[in-house]
Amino acid sequence: MKSPLHESWRDELREVVDLMRDLSRISDPQEAGRMYGDRVRQRLVPMDEFIAVSRRGLTAPNYRITRSSRWREEINPWQQPDKLPMFSSGLLGELLYSDEPAIIEDLPSRLSKDDPAYDYLRRARLMVTMPQYEDGIALNMNVVLMHDADSLPLERVPTMVWNSNLYGRGTLNLVLRRELAEAYEDLRRAHEAIDHEMRAVGDIQRALLPQTLPSIPGLDLAAYYETSRRAGGDYYDLFDINDHAWGIFIADVSGHSTPAAVVMAITHAVAHLHPTRGAPPGEMLNFVNRTLAERYAPSTGAFVTAFYGIYDSSEGALTYARAGHNPPLLRQAGQVRQLNDVGGFPLGIETGERYEEGRVALNPGDAIVLYTDGLTEARNASDDMFGVEGMAAILRGHRGTAAEILRASVDAVRRFDGGGPPLDDRTALVALRR
Secondary structure (H helix, E strand, C coil): CCCCCHHHHHHHHHHHHHHHHHHHCCCCCCHHHHHHHHHHHHCCCCCCEEEEECCCCCCCCCEEEEEECCCCCCCCCCCCCCHEEECHHHHHHHHHCCCCEECCCCHHHHHHCCCCCCHEEEEEEEEEEEEEEEEEEEEEEEEEEEEECCCCHHHHHHHHHHHHHHHHHHHHHHHHHHHHHHHHHHHHHHHHHHHHHHHHHHHHHHHCCCCCCCCCCCEEEEEEEEEECCCCCEEEEEEEECCEEEEEEEEECCCHHHHHHHHHEEEHHHCCCCCCCCCCCCHHHHHHHHHHHHCCCHHHHHCEEEEEEEEEECCCCCEEEEEEECCHHHEECEEEECCCCCCCCCCCCCCCCCCCCCEECCCCCCCCECCCCHHHHCCCCCCCECCHHHHHHHHHEEEEEEEEHHHHHHHHHHHCCCCCCCCEEEEEHHHECC
């Protein structure tokens, strides 16, 4: 036959299990505190009054009362901290800052009428304090008050302190989870706002690029443009100079994202502001370089690599200048070489830099590929670069149209790096002499 003590133990275990199950379904720390306090008082540790105090964010001897069974209006300590009564010194302050649990069996003998918390404590004879520790410090403390000193078996106090701390850790986890959820939501909204802005920047940037490629007699053109982020620093353009001459411009701004996109837009504006329509390539780069170096580069810290050429359809020749940019690849008579005979500093570094010009005659079947280093510096899983030779191999072995050469080059890079998002902006222009 089971003893009454055994049955009592089983009943208490069931109450604890039911309470833990119910608490596990709650995500709001305020609701959890309400449920825990009600169930513990009613079923597990019958008590006459209950107080919770906290020193979080305060210095000795200050503390706040965060919960009280005497309150008629519930206060949410996480959402309404300004409504929590704050006291200084007194018995509760002394016990809270002691960092130790306490059992006071004759509370009236310890309580002074000028104690700031006198009204909360004056009805009780027995007081048990249960500090809740964080990093070894009692930041919070639960207080059980009994009107009759003999109504609480003191041998239960160690278990009460233990349970109080377990509940405190659980509440802290709920608070942290809620704060993380709120922080994640704030971060998500901020990310959406930034992404929206970046999309807008990217849309504006793309609007600066040629919407259609011009029809140039004897020349087949194709262009490719891809940013590593919503906006980037690559830029290409084509200038209609006269009936038989067109300018071909490609540039790469140092850096990524919005700052690079801003400098890219500035470069676009400066290039279109040259006072002489159809100025020779060297003169054009001199002008852009001087303007960037004097007005913009010092404040942004950015520089721009660029290649600018003018194709004359009446002569079938390209005159060009280069400012630190990747030398274009020329396929001619079955051979592929770089147009690296002229060069100079990138734009925006040295005000007085002067750019020399080169010239090449293009025969039917000849092709030129202008590109930025996002293509040649693409890397595979072994951290190998696609390289200039990778681009040259495609140009050397492909006899299709400009669009087909361009597509073969881009596809080869994607196969090489696994097709993931590019780490750098990628731009290419292919010009095929027909």
